[in-house]
Amino acid sequence: MKTIFEMITLKDAIALYSIDEHMYESREMFEDQVETDTQFYLHKGDLVLDDHFMMEYDQEIHGYIIDGNLRVNGNIINEEGDYGPCLYVKGNVECRSLLIGGSPTHIESNVTAEEVIMLHYNHGWMKCPGVFTAPVMIVEDYHFIPAHKNISGYYYNAEDPANTEEYDFDNDTFSSGLEALLDNKLTTTFEELRYDLAAGEYVLQPSQRDIHYWTQKVNHNYRDLKRVPPEMRTLEFCMQVAEKSIFALEHFPPALFTPELADQIVSKNGMALRFIPESLITRELCYKAAATGAIIDQDIPERFYDATLFQVLIRRDDWQMARIPPTYITEDLLVLYVQSGNGGWLEKYCKLAGVSKEHVLQRVIDSGIEYVGNIFSWFLTEERYAYCKSKYGHTKEWAEITEKYRKKLERIQ
Incomplete structure (x- = not known):
């Protein structure tokens, strides 16, 4: 993709596009953030990209300047919340979905997304006087209120007085209004939605999600086991995910747990004990967990505390003395x-x-x-x-x- 851009110096970017005035809150901040020897990618005229536009950090450049309209037939993706290359577009932006985190972004005209506009994390900066048009727009912990918007389905922005949606931070779930629009009804958090957008997926349009799709998803992020349809969460499939992270056990269907499975997984990692149903936890299982890495106050029920257990625990991890109640x-x-x-x-x-x-x-x-x-x-x-x-x-x-x-x-x- 870089072949469609030419490189220009910071001096030229300032002289030709006043980039120091158009990016960041002030010229002083621009000067603080941008090295004098940095360069920019420039595309003169309208730009059409058939694939996703990945806004990834590149030490060679500070950002992209589009001297015209930008149309991306996939997603514009800046998943990183802390940083990213800046994006300055002199015209309109059209895309399937727009995901912007830490990339400073200035769009002179309108933003139109086929599915989702999502701005996430408070290290980012955006300026756009035009109209935001999309079925879904989410501004999550991001300091920006659009001046004009045409959002047909769901709009969340806690900083905007016009916001009518709620997010349950205690349970980390959004409202039913967004759930009704999403194709995968097992997606319940902004984080999960962000993962899918960053992967370049459709999230509103119906899509086939077979076992091959879910295998790739959980290989990339074990937490996605939560969103695998129950009928696909077989013991074999779930155990493959647990090999990547013991914390995948949180998303095992309860029916999979048996005394034999509990013994098997605790023998490998004592922290598995925190995910095992209470009815299956025995004193012997707690001893085994203590010897394989259980954390006393997070994994082992207090009713099983005794001198032998603590000896097993300290013999393996003496740092856990800090977690043992003084009375023991x-x-x-x-x-x-x-x-x-x-x-x-x-x-x-x-x-x-x-x-x-x-x-x-x-x-x-x-x-x-x-x-x-x-x-x-x-x-x-x-x-x-x-x-x-x-x-x-x-x-x-x-x-x-x-x-x-x-x-x-x-x-x-």
């Missing part, structure tokens, strides 16, 4: 915490549990020379060194440990 912290658990290799917050947890820090450290030292390195790493004092030496100074391993920590030991000797 015991001296034995704190000894294991230090033995596991960290122990940096030992004093804090000892105070919470009313346990002697010195007694914990003495028990760690007494438990074996293999834990002396943990003492030297986190809790080295002259007194503790002397106690370690009295216990293990006669052993072959002592020489190896003291050599490893020689520089630290020199500070206390």
Whole structure:
């Protein structure tokens, strides 16, 4: 596509098109955002594109200048909300759908979309004095109110006093007005709609979505399993998606879960436990989850908390000590915490549990020379060194440990 453009310097873009006056809120902001050695793509006259116009960031250029009308038979796509090349069109814009995020956009005349106009995320900037015409227009967390619009089906813009639609942010769903217009009734969020527009799809016009289509969708984004028709969400299909992300389990049909499946998935990843029906969760399954990465306060029901469970948990992930309720912290658990290799917050947890820090450290030292390195790493004092030496100074391993920590030991000797 770049072959249909010529490159011009920033100096020429300013001299020929006053680009410094037409992009961004002010000339000062333009100068702050645009490097002096940057270039622009220019197309003189009307431009017709048969495919999608991908507004992707390109280090070679700062943006596009269309000296005429722009017609795109596919979508104009700037999915990135934080940034993108600028777009300056001196005439009209026509397209299937317009998706603009972080790309600064100035269109001198009208914008007409066959399906959807969607502006998303507050890093973007747009100026257009013309008429916006489309069945659907969504301005999501984007600072722009069109001066003129002809939106026949659904218009959402929380900043516009003319807005009549609602968005349920708690449940992340839009109103039934948009649902009625969309071809895929399982699309319920602006984010899902944005994914489809960014993929260049029709979203209002009826389209065939077979298993091949959905396989491609979930391969790109596991969250799209939520929108796969229930009859296609077989165990085999869903497990393939779960291999990509354990969080796909959230969208498994409940009927797929069995004790055998629960055991299988928890054996691979303990975080799977949070998606398993309560009726299938057992103490044994919780122990298994603790050993394979479960997060205590997110995955394991409190009714299964016990000393053995916490030992399994801390032995694998000592950082989870911060998530264990203080009433469950015991001296034995704190000894294991230090033995596991960290122990940096030992004093804090000892105070919470009313346990002697010195007694914990003495028990760690007494438990074996293999834990002396943990003492030297986190809790080295002259007194503790002397106690370690009295216990293990006669052993072959002592020489190896003291050599490893020689520089630290020199500070206390």
